[in-house]
Amino acid sequence: xxxxxxxxxxxxxxxxxxxxxxxxxxxxxxWMFASSVKPATEIFNNAISLIPSVVMWENYPIGWQGFxxxxxxxxxxxxxxVTTLVVIGTVFSASIVAYGFARINFKFKKILFACLxxxxxxxxxxxxxxxxxxxxxxxxxxxxxxxxxxxxxxxAPFFVFLLIQFIRGIPRELDEAAIVDGCSTIxxxxxxxxxxxxxxxxxxxxxxxxxxxxxxxxPLIYLNSANLHTVTIGLRNFMDADGGTNWGPLLAMSSLxxxxxxxxxxxxxxxxxxxxxxxxxx
Amino acid sequence: xxxxxxxxxxxxxxxxxxRNLKKKRMKENLTGYAIISPWLIGFLALVIGPMIASFYLSxxxxxxxxxxxxxxxxxxxxxxxxxxxxxxxxxxxxxFVFVSTPLKLLFALFLAMLFNTGRKGTSVFTTIYYIPxxxxxxxxxxxxxxxxxxxxxxxxxxxxxLGFSGVNWIGNPDTALSVLILLVxxxxxxxxxxxxxxxxxxxxxxxxxxxxxxxxxxxxxMKITIPLLTPVxxxxxxxxxxxxxxxxTQAYLITGGGPMDSTLFYxxxxxxxxxxxxxxxxxxxxxxxxxxLIAGITLVFFLSSKYWVYYESEGGR
Numbered sequence: 001x002x003x004x005x006x007x008x009x010x011x012x013x014x015x016x017x018x019x020x021x022x023x024x025x026x027x028x029x030x031w032m033f034a035s036s037v038k039p040a041t042e043i044f045n046n047a048i049s050l051i052p053s054v055v056m057w058e059n060y061p062i063g064w065q066g067f068x069x070x071x072x073x074x075x076x077x078x079x080x081x082v083t084t085l086v087v088i089g090t091v092f093s094a095s096i097v098a099y100g101f102a103r104i105n106f107k108f109k110k111i112l113f114a115c116l117x118x119x120x121x122x123x124x125x126x127x128x129x130x131x132x133x134x135x136x137x138x139x140x141x142x143x144x145x146x147x148x149x150x151x152x153x154x155x156a157p158f159f160v161f162l163l164i165q166f167i168r169g170i171p172r173e174l175d176e177a178a179i180v181d182g183c184s185t186i187x188x189x190x191x192x193x194x195x196x197x198x199x200x201x202x203x204x205x206x207x208x209x210x211x212x213x214x215x216x217x218x219p220l221i222y223l224n225s226a227n228l229h230t231v232t233i234g235l236r237n238f239m240d241a242d243g244g245t246n247w248g249p250l251l252a253m254s255s256l257x258x259x260x261x262x263x264x265x266x267x268x269x270x271x272x273x274x275x276x277x278x279x280x281x282x
Numbered sequence: 283x284x285x286x287x288x289x290x291x292x293x294x295x296x297x298x299x300x301r302n303l304k305k306k307r308m309k310e311n312l313t314g315y316a317i318i319s320p321w322l323i324g325f326l327a328l329v330i331g332p333m334i335a336s337f338y339l340s341x342x343x344x345x346x347x348x349x350x351x352x353x354x355x356x357x358x359x360x361x362x363x364x365x366x367x368x369x370x371x372x373x374x375x376x377x378f379v380f381v382s383t384p385l386k387l388l389f390a391l392f393l394a395m396l397f398n399t400g401r402k403g404t405s406v407f408t409t410i411y412y413i414p415x416x417x418x419x420x421x422x423x424x425x426x427x428x429x430x431x432x433x434x435x436x437x438x439x440x441x442x443x444l445g446f447s448g449v450n451w452i453g454n455p456d457t458a459l460s461v462l463i464l465l466v467x468x469x470x471x472x473x474x475x476x477x478x479x480x481x482x483x484x485x486x487x488x489x490x491x492x493x494x495x496x497x498x499x500x501x502x503x504m505k506i507t508i509p510l511l512t513p514v515x516x517x518x519x520x521x522x523x524x525x526x527x528x529x530x531t532q533a534y535l536i537t538g539g540g541p542m543d544s545t546l547f548y549x550x551x552x553x554x555x556x557x558x559x560x561x562x563x564x565x566x567x568x569x570x571x572x573x574x575l576i577a578g579i580t581l582v583f584f585l586s587s588k589y590w591v592y593y594e595s596e597g598g599r
Contacts, residue, residue, distance in 0.1 A: 047438075097320055123524075123573055232421045276472050
């Protein structure tokens with residue numbers, strides 16, 4: 001009985017702590033959503049509160065208008081274009097390259113694989129400047145190409161590595177049986193590997209979506225015109241535009257910018273958690 | 283005669299076989315290269331080429347508009363001996379990396395342990411704790427941080443409610459860096475999930491055996507959990523350290539490196555030099571110094587791992 005009580009007490013302490021700390025963890029996010037419908041005065045007076053005195057949905061349409069002459073419809077459209085193409089490019093090119101490394105024997109494969117692995121941890125700063133000069137020289141600055149084209153050229157090396165590991169786990173007998181049945185090398189990839197690769201591809205697609213949607217440095221460097229800006233750059237400029245007076249609409253647009261991530265998180269949480277647990281992706 | 287013909291045909295066969303094999307291998311090489319060509323092109327054009335260019339540029343003065351001028355090792359000499367802001371950036375970055383990473387990993391490990399107790403509802407909590415690490419790097423969160431830690435923000439309101447006087451967290455050189463450290467530590471969710479996966483790999487029998495021997499919870503933690511978790515700790519340490527060195531977006535958006543360069547991260551200063559002052563050669567030299575620095579620290583981690591990372595297959599250290 002005494003022992004049971006002790007256990008009950010421990011459980012209570014556990015749940016109180018974990019709940020309180022958890023609340024603190026998501027407080028900034030709850031605060032953002034709550035404040036996005038607060039009247040301007042309440043964002044700073046009564047700042048802690050998560051309950052607005054009146055719900056000001058107007059912040060959303062006001063924010064949507066944007067600033068200057070560009071609205072958030074343009075920013076969201078641009079982000080959607082860039083992100084969609086990057087995800088398609090990454091999934092397509094990373095999976096076929098991974099197939100090549102995992103299944104086909106060609107000269108210098110070991111060396112090339114080592115090169116691939118060496119680039120996984122390469123700091124972006126090393127290639128940032130010469131890449132910029134390269135894209136500047138071929139006239140791609142102020143277009144989406146510098147953001148999209150690299151995704152079609154293998155995407156992030158980490159994804160290729162992840163898919164190689166996954167393909168290595170698929171029994172080779174399946175390939176061999178398909179070859180006996182008259183499948184070509186590409187046929188094996190298309191009919192055998194790709195369907196089995198689906199869970200790993202979902203993980204790759206999710207992470208490349210999140211990283212691209214969130215990407216700030218790339219658009220900051222490459223996109224100059226307002227009508228090409230992505231949501232991240234739009235928000236940054238919105239934050240600086242009015243010298244910080246338009247907080248309600250700014251928070252409304254901030255909240256809106258995270259909606260795609262929250263939707264993906266809600267539906268594909270399992271893949272995200274698995275992806276992190278098995279590979280250490282962020 | 284017959285015998286001779288037989289030998290002849292067999293060598294012929296051998297030759298045909300050889301030729302076929304060669305052809306097959308050639309075809310396989312071609313197929314292989316065709317299949318990895320997207321990556322190969324990207325690797326040559328966007329990694330190796332740029333790295334060579336960057337290395338060359340690091341010995342020049344280059345501003346994008348006129349052609350590069352060879353200056354030898356001047357850039358490196360100036361960075362290392364003559365640039366006060368570089369020294370400031372390096373100091374700030376090292377403090378940031380070596381404060382935020384251990385803190386982040388401590389929180390990650392502590393909560394992973396809590397969520398590994400087999401109680402009900404832990405998966406819901408894991409999810410909640412994990413959310414900040416998905417969106418923590420976004421501009422939206424930078425906006426929130428700027429308001430929450432502003433002069434009249436919620437944090438000050440809370441501090442004042444406790445009876446202290448408020449601080450301009452972001453505008454004060456003494457506190458600005460801690461605001462950014464807090465933001466990074468807040469995102470401990472992903473190392474936490476990796477720790478949790480690692481904890482679940484530890485065989486329960488070990489704990490049961492230790493319990494039979496009368497080991498305390500603390501002893502079990504020190505003698506079973508920590509040693510068996512060292513490979514995961516090592517992995518998280520390396521990944522988070524490297525990531526922290528490259529922190530850019532949040533500092534750029536929240537503090538802009540200020541006040542008084544108190545949050546001038548390495549990546550931020552490099553960006554400024556390259557894209558605001560257009561000193562591309564100087565910035566390239568800075569990038570190489572960063573690479574050497576990160577590689578050096580990673581190497582130290584790997585060399586030290588022999589002494590503290592436990593690999594089961596080797597039967598201990």
